[in-house]
Amino acid sequence: MSLLSWLTSTKETVGNVGETLPTSGSEHEDELPTDLNHTEKPVQSSSQLMETELACLVPESPYQPFLLFPQRSFGNQQRAFCLSWYSKYPWLHYQEVCDSVLCFYCLVAYKRGLGSIASNKSSDDKFTKIGFSNWKKALTKFDKHQNSLSHRDAIDQVMCRNKDVGEILRKGYAEEKAENRRMLQIIITSIRYLGRQGLALCGHYKTGDDIVERGETDSNFIQLLKTRAEDNPGLFNWMKKSQSKFTSPDIQNEILSIMALMILRKIASELSGKIYTIMVDETTDLSNTEQMVLCLRYVDDDLEVHEEVIGLHSLESTSADMIVSTIQDILLRLNIRIDHCRGQCYDGAYNMSGVRSGVATQLIRLESRALYTHCYGHALNLATQDALKGVKIMKDALDTVFEITKLIKKSPKRDIIFQRFKDDVTIASPGLRVLCPTRWTVRAEALASIAENYHALQLTWDVAKDATRDTEMRARIGGVAAQMEKFDFFYGISLGRKLLNIVDNLSRSMQAKNISACDGQRLVDMTHKTLQSMRTDECFGLFWGYLECRRSSVDVSSPTLPRRKKVPRRFEKGDCAPEYPTTVQDNYRRIYLEAIELIVTTITNRFQQKGFKMMQKLETVLTSVQQPQLSEGIKDVVEFYCPDFNHPDCLLTQLNILHTSTDNPMTDLESIVTHLKSLGIAERVFFSEVIKAVKIILVMPATNAVSERSFSALRRLKTWLRTTTTQSRLNWCMLLHVHKEKTDALQMISMGNEFISRNDSRVQLFGKF
Structure with a gap:
């Protein structure tokens, strides 16, 4: 206006x-x-x-x-x-x-x-x-x-x-401007609410006789303003003025950009001068656009860990050169120096971890202290897949489970039949979970849902097969029913459930924001020891007794020995006769031990990462209370992280004082961090070198879970009805939706004044907040 x-x-x-x-x-x-x-x-x-x-x-x-x-x-x-x-x-x-x-x-x-x-x-x-x-x-x-x-x-x-004349009309102008500012405040806060909740602002398209116009009257934004107009009568009349264009998509984009840039400026100011870790991942959205999300992890002065999503960026290609140039451009715009980077955390794709021209390798050339860590979540997921594929009985069982979930979940008719039997037979059992190969923590739950609803599923197949006329579908149902009657399938899902419960617990624990790479490695070691302890005859005896008890309550055949097969000549060594299991229990004991050994081996191989060795050495230096061990590792640490540390003697002196200043020995990183947090400002300056070492350890994450969570937010934002949204608007909405606390903390006065100051006519229109 x-x-x-x-x-x-x-x-x-x-x-x-x-x-x-x-x-x-x-x-x-x-x-x-x-x-x-x-x-x-x-x-x-x-x-x-x-x-x-x-x-x-x-x-x-x-x-x-x-x-x-x-x-x-x-x-x-x-x-x-x-x-x-x-x-x-x-x-x-x-x-x-x-x-x-x-x-x-x-x-x-x-x-x-x-x-x-x-x-x-x-x-x-x-x-x-x-x-x-x-x-x-x-x-x-x-x-x-x-x-x-x-x-x-x-x-x-x-x-x-x-x-x-201005003085004569000053009072009227002041009242007019105050009223206009109040209306502008309602518009800005409404946009902030919709952005925070991840809701669409614009409406759908209405088809007329000859033209197609945007149905703005049906949009969430206009309907929200109309609802708020019930408590603000002046808003409705103000919106009806023909000169008012402050609800247009251009104004929405401008206000969204102001909010998003305020959040980015806040993150950049908090990151200024601090060390950080780069976390990157890519996905394809519903409009078939390759989206890259960049996240930065840093540790503040109170030793609190923060993981911040910087935004989504569309990529023309997923080559390492394109990703590196995009990362450098983002850091330059945020005024963040690359020489403050101390870590990188990605998945194991070749373009990210390639030893010659991968993203991690190129960034290490720019900053040698930016150690690369293969995301523990992805590494554990790959190790689990390798182990499951290596044991035939478990691989076949998982294939059958996947077929079961498809037959039930993709057919409302069979789902209703299953729910009826579930309520009659196993009412307290969990619902059927879909088996997803790429999810980190749902495999054990999917197998548990099959095991707990075993009898209800068998009853479902009998009814569903009689009610189906399609020959192919009848064959699929009959094949699944036949597999569930075999002991090998029952044994496969039971063994998989037992092992995957341990692996899923590890994966779930490492997704916490405050878990560092060193903490994640300790959790991996604990899981490794737990799996090793299960490789005993006593543990197998308990597992076999559980199977026999469970088999009696479902319709499963008795276990049998496999048919003896002659070993190919190329595998024969010596003159001894091949060894065969003498009993059924011995046969399945061999499978049990083979599965545990394979999953232990795959986890060990996946977690032997080159970049973690220096982090492990730094943690050893911090937690060691013996002078000889301190002297051996400090020199390597200081040389690698030079010029982060002033001198080896300085760090050594502070560590000696730290370990002798308390009666309780601090032999782990958690106790050291707790002690440093309890110190005052002057005492923290006294232990400045130790705090630097602690920050370097804490800044390296165990998993890149924050990127995975941002992809979940992307699926909520860019739905099938919002595939035409522009990249800039999508990125602004993404920042408001992900950073909810920062969005709530945005100052209305600052947002309003920045919006008004962009145009001279707005200054005359609204004045100043």
């Missing part, structure tokens, strides 16, 4: 009521500039004579008296000037001599030679020089003149150069 519209819509009466127009020779005559005195020769025309008389006058305020205005004949009706026009059009300047009105601002601008009116361009002479008195068409002509460019220009010029 322009400044003119608000000036003309005010309800304040402008000018002194009853004040007469100054006459020639009055005290106001001295105020006229000499170069503006009218010098035209008078003519006989009454209109030109009136123009000549008015040329010598510059009034201070509109003359708006309360009089008994004379009536004029317009056809069969008598019409006169109406008093209510003063409040609706405060610029009216009444002339008693000729019973006509002028525009106060256009008159002053003309007499002072301001704007386009001085050059007789785009001006209305009836409201500037002659006078308007056609009361029949008064409202139409008043509205037309009020919206004219010449009138707007006159107001701008008079308001900028006539301080007295």
